[in-house]
Every structure is written in C-alpha cells, then in structure tokens.
Amino acid sequence: MKLDTLEKLFTAELKDLYSAENQILTALPKMVKAASSPDLKKGFEEHLQQTQGHVTRLESIFDEMGENPKGKMCKGMQGVLEEGAEMLKEDATPEVRDAGLISAAQRVEHYEMAGYGTCIAYANEIGNKNAASLLKATLSEEKQTNEKLTDLAEKKVNRSALQPAMR
Numbered sequence: 429m430k431l432d433t434l435e436k437l438f439t440a441e442l443k444d445l446y447s448a449e450n451q452i453l454t455a456l457p458k459m460v461k462a463a464s465s466p467d468l469k470k471g472f473e474e475h476l477q478q479t480q481g482h483v484t485r486l487e488s489i490f491d492e493m494g495e496n497p498k499g500k501m502c503k504g505m506q507g508v509l510e511e512g513a514e515m516l517k518e519d520a521t522p523e524v525r526d527a528g529l530i531s532a533a534q535r536v537e538h539y540e541m542a543g544y545g546t547c548i549a550y551a552n553e554i555g556n557k558n559a560a561s562l563l564k565a566t567l568s569e570e571k572q573t574n575e576k577l578t579d580l581a582e583k584k585v586n587r588s589a590l591q592p593a594m595r
Contacts (some may be wrong), residue, residue, distance in 0.1 A: 435554050442489060452509070453476070457476065459529055466506065468585060489558070508535050514578065523569060530577050533573075548560050
C-alpha cells in the first residue's frame, strides 16, 4: 500500500500496533513463568488480560474501518522482546532477574505508549473519534502498567536485588 494519505499511514501504524500486541501476548506468559516476585507475577498476569483487551479494541477499530489488521510484522517490538528474552537466559539470581524483567517490560510499555500516542493524534486529525477514544483507553492502561512497574521496582524489587542472595 502506498502511504499517500494520513489515513493510510494511520492504518499502517494500527497494523504495527496490532502485531506488537500479539507478540506481547506470546511473550507475557514466559515473563509470568520467569518472575519470582509474587507481585511481579500478578502484574504480568493482569497485563496479559489487559493486552487481550487491547487486541480486541484494535480489531474493533479495524472492523469499523473495513480493514484487515493482519499483514504487518512490528519489527521494533520484535527487537524489544528479543532483548527481554535475553534476560531469561542470563545466569541471574531471582531478585536480579525480576529487576531485569521490569526493565524489559518498561521498554515494551514505552514503545507501546509512543505508538498509541501517535495513532491517537492521527485518529483525531482524520476525524475518527471512536478510534481515538478506544486508543486513549489503551494508552491510559499502558501508562498505568508502566507506573505500577516503576512503583514495584522502586519499593520492592530493586531493593531485593541490591544484595547478593544468601545461599
């Protein structure tokens, strides 16, 4: 598709987000399994459910636009997730692994926030108020997840990772 209108760019960016969200759906169960902190595990499980809702919202937007959401691979998210997967392979204490998982998860959140913010601006510009509203709801959830991760890191996980585990 030639990107010769903002509406076509909007569609391409939405496809990118759709691919990103689906990649996250595959990655999150591995993060749940790797997390040792019960709070982190719970946070990843909650975000997995939220992410399923994000996919549903995107599908709703595509249905309304008469477009197919598939056909594009989000290479940016693929790279971010590959970096995060490296943390799972590290020889790390559970506490340090949890801190690394939060770092990886926050990179994912920031990538998503940038994409959703851009798509909201495009939706507003082309007058797609329903899409803008749905995208804003997802952006809000992504921001909340990022804030929860920061809070968890600062109040618990990073402190646990300060000292080598006593074994």
